[in-house]
Amino acid sequence: MITRRTFLQRASAACAISTLPASKLAHAAHGQTAEDPLRWVDLRIGTGGHGHCFPGAAMPFGAVQLSPDTFNDGWDWCSGYHISDDSIMGFSHTHLSGTGCGDLLDFLVMAGTGPAHLIAGDRKNPDAGYRSRFDHADEHSEPGYYSVILKDYKVHVELTATERAGIHRYTFPASEQAYLIVDLQHGYGAGDGTGPGLVNAAELRQPAPDTLAGGRRTAAWGNDRHSNFTMQFSKKPERIVFYSDNQEVAAPASGTDLTGKNLKAVLYFKTKANEAILVKTGFSGVSPEGAAKNLTAEIPAWNFDQVRTAARNAWRRQLSKIQVQTANETHKRIFYTSLYHMSLGPALFDDVDGQYRGMDNEVHTLPAGQRNFTTFSLWDTFRAAHPTYTLIEPERVPQFVNTLIRMAEQSPDGMPVWPLMGRETGTMTGYHSAAVISEACNKGFTGVDWEKAYGLMMKRAMVDDYRGLGYYRKLHFIPADKEEESVSKTFEYCYDDWSIAHVARKLGKTSDAAMLTQRSTNYRNYFDSSVAFMRPKLEDGSWTTPFNPIDLGHSTKWRDYTESNAWQTTFGVQHDVAGLIQLFGGKDPFVTKLDGLFSAPSTLPANAPPDIAGLVGQYAHGNEPSHHIAYLYVYAGVPHKTQGRIRSLLETMYAAEPDGLQGNEDVGQMSAWYVLSSLGFYPVDPVSGVYIIGSPLFERATVELGGGKKLEIEVRRKDPAHQYVQAFSLNGKPQQRTWFRHEDIAQGGKLVLEMGPEPSATLGADASSLPPSLTL
Incomplete structure (x- = not known):
């Protein structure tokens, strides 16, 4: 024996x-x-x-x-x-x-x-x-x-x-x-x-x-x-x-x-x-x-x-595409595990002879040099994972985009939503393949038929009778008595309109770009100034009752928000933050409300899904609609509040333990938030190509951009606990703003951040230094 x-x-x-x-x-x-x-x-x-x-x-x-x-x-x-x-x-x-x-x-x-x-x-x-x-x-x-x-x-x-x-x-x-x-x-x-x-x-x-x-x-x-x-x-x-x-x-x-x-x-x-x-x-x-x-x-x-x-x-x-230097081994362990996780998907889905199964369930042959992918968790990954790929995966980005375009052509369901091995699961709201495609277009990637992509996206935006889009086009909002998750769907369609508008501008279709940009402000129709929340509406234009901002819906029939409530959705605007601030009556009431999100009781209704996790007040880091919210303070001229909050989230929402993630990993998005935020920046509005400065964890980092190009990040501080940015320079030039554009670093660049123990009273505070909103 x-x-x-x-x-x-x-x-x-x-x-x-x-x-x-x-x-x-x-x-x-x-x-x-x-x-x-x-x-x-x-x-x-x-x-x-x-x-x-x-x-x-x-x-x-x-x-x-x-x-x-x-x-x-x-x-x-x-x-x-x-x-x-x-x-x-x-x-x-x-x-x-x-x-x-x-x-x-x-x-x-x-x-x-x-x-x-x-x-x-x-x-x-x-x-x-x-x-x-x-x-x-x-x-x-x-x-x-x-x-x-x-x-x-x-x-x-x-x-x-x-x-x-x-x-x-x-x-x-x-x-x-x-x-x-x-x-x-x-x-x-x-x-x-x-x-x-x-x-x-x-x-x-x-x-x-x-x-x-x-x-x-x-x-x-x-x-x-x-x-x-x-x-x-x-x-x-x-x-x-x-x-x-x-x-x-x-x-x-x-x-x-x-x-x-x-x-x-x-x-x-x-x-x-x-x-x-x-x-x-x-x-x-x-x-x-x-x-x-x-x-x-x-x-x-x-x-x-x-x-x-x-x-x-x-x-x-x-x-090795991103190299970081720090004495904190826990941060390094979380970082490289995050980079690993966000490199698992999208997943290859073709054979060595170029054959693949398309979204019509038929077998197709790829054009020479192309690859086909699957497992696009788009509602999640358009926010940070795909923006990260535009930095470290320049060869894969056109392959991802061409895959999504082929899917839109071949699928009886049209634009991809959550495709899985030749099938459309239809999971989650919006159709954020449009955001991924448009981001690549706006950032100047080549090897893609942008006219074809534009036609497919516009069919969804202007023609398809898809999940409340008819109401969205006609009423400029989706009624809560006619369509489930109406508020969230409207917000998602607004961002998809905004995304497609960038491609329209690139192709010289200025009237389409203007129309889509205007339509992307439809979210404003849900703002109820009497309660200062985004509130569901009925078809006749009246507000739903009763209203409690922690509720997921106004009745038991269905939810009005997608895996979120009025607290989180009220700050769900990514492309028109200046417009959102105006709805609140200016920067001060907006900041007060945003502070309130993080300080409210973390109470959820009994029917809340487990996806709403990682609560700080009513902020839910374990679910993707919250991921950009801590960066919104920058748009109100108080970037130090973003810096303090981001550092706290980096330290508390991730751990080098089996249960070290708040909520699901979601095919790389939870990890991508950590990867970018720990480097010191994040794309609130991914399609625009604007990155917002947060609070970096590492002393130095080098991001390989492909073709021998590098983004170097240097962080100067006397103590690792120093979390507030005192000065920011971009490619050797001192900045008064706390944001930069993709084009500033796409050919290689250098960020230098000087950190201190207390907030800077001036950096990023002036109106002229605020990030752009609703600007093509």
Whole structure:
């Protein structure tokens, strides 16, 4: 009998370092230098609380995310993993990072010994299925690699990935009954495998003695979503048993498919002590044949360590795009983990031969040199993640934009809202693909057909009968008695109008630009001066009653605000802050009201969703509509209030712990807020290309802008606690303002910030130094 001590000898180094602090984990394993950014990434952050992050292996913006699944249902398991669990169902190839809805978890593989189970079993009773207990002390995560020990089977599991494929290494004990199960029914929302699950149809075949292939269509968040795989095994199994609806069936004949909704295969092996069996899996949204091409191109050999090294090097290049200097290791750990998280999506969604599945569910071929992406959490990421990409991902930005344009052309739903692997989920309000496209246009990116983009955006803005837009165009507001979440939808449409106006101006369509700019002020129709809040209106123009600013809606029929209330939505204006200030009667009453947001009781109604988290008064940092609000003080001439508040949020809303995120990660937006804010600036109005100065955490930072261009940030202060900007210079020129434009640094630049313990009475206070509002 193999003992735990004997079994662990092969992996003793990895297991020993798994107990070290995360900051030293990768350093100890690979002899990295102190400046290697991989040293500071802690993949446990966001795997607890409501962060919805996964700890497994992926490449930057890659199609495959090979990670453990501890549960496949429930809100806190949208990524398939939660650190509170102590058993693992298996390891699947696709995962969502930080989303508020769940899907994916495609093509689970699980290793075991002894009699094979066909269902995962319950977390409370892992022995009832193929689950296995594990200890977090036996886990090791780093960018591009994950490992764990399955305690019940004494199997050491290692995972790594390329862009479109993953490779597993399972080190078994001596066993006459070692096995791998491949479960095509497993997925988010599929339950324990005893019910019907969410698979519409699946196919499974055996192209070769050491190969399985197939695909499935699922109906979770993305309805009728297609996914396909080809999977090879380094050792020919003794036998393979196929199952449909958990009943053994004959193996599919050569060239044919086993079909059904609940398909599984169990591959049996005889193993020696410490024998490794490798599994290579190619993934495709097109076909199993496409998955095979991806696998052949990206993992041609049985060399796990080579793939792991390539992934680690790719992440080192990615995370080195921003270099920060500070003595505060906690800040550095949070920063580089944030940069990691916001480099997981959007995710690649094409094959090596250029084929991809479009939003019409048909297979298309990309133009030469193009790439296709998915997983655009646009309602979240247009605010800070995509603006960050315009700085550090200049080559990817046109690829993202062209993807969104193709989606708008091909999708029966028009402009993308929240696209997921060829399906439109329609999640959240607005259509902020317009904001992402327009920001890239306004910032001068090339390689995009802006006329085509403009036509598609204008169809949505001017023609489509979409979620209250008819009322918005006719009444200049959306009535609360006719459309749910009417106030928030109007605010979102205002920003989308503002976004499209920039493209109109760039294309010389001045009358369209003026019309859209004027229409972008429709939000003003909700301001009730008697209560100084944005208040829902009925179709006849009267205010809804009763009104309580903490309520999400005026009745139980539906909400009037999207994951927010009147407190947060009242400050939800990003492009016309000067106009918002005028509604309050000037800067002083506006600042008083804004102070009140942060000092109000943090009381929420019973029907408030858990997304409204990270409360400071009624400010909710855990949800994206609040993310720009602390920067609004700059528009009122009191930038020191922004600086103090931002420093507080940086210190209190993020922690280097599994539950260190307030709210969901949301495919990079929570992290992007931290990345930009800790550097010292933030885009309140992303499309305009204006950045607002906040309060930097680091003494120095260098942002690689591509093409050899760099943005250098130097922070001068005598004490790290000094949070107030005393002086600001841009490219060697002293400034009286506390903002700058993208064009000021796009070709390289330097920011110098001098900090002190007390607010500056003059910097940014004069009316001439205020940021622009409603200016194209």
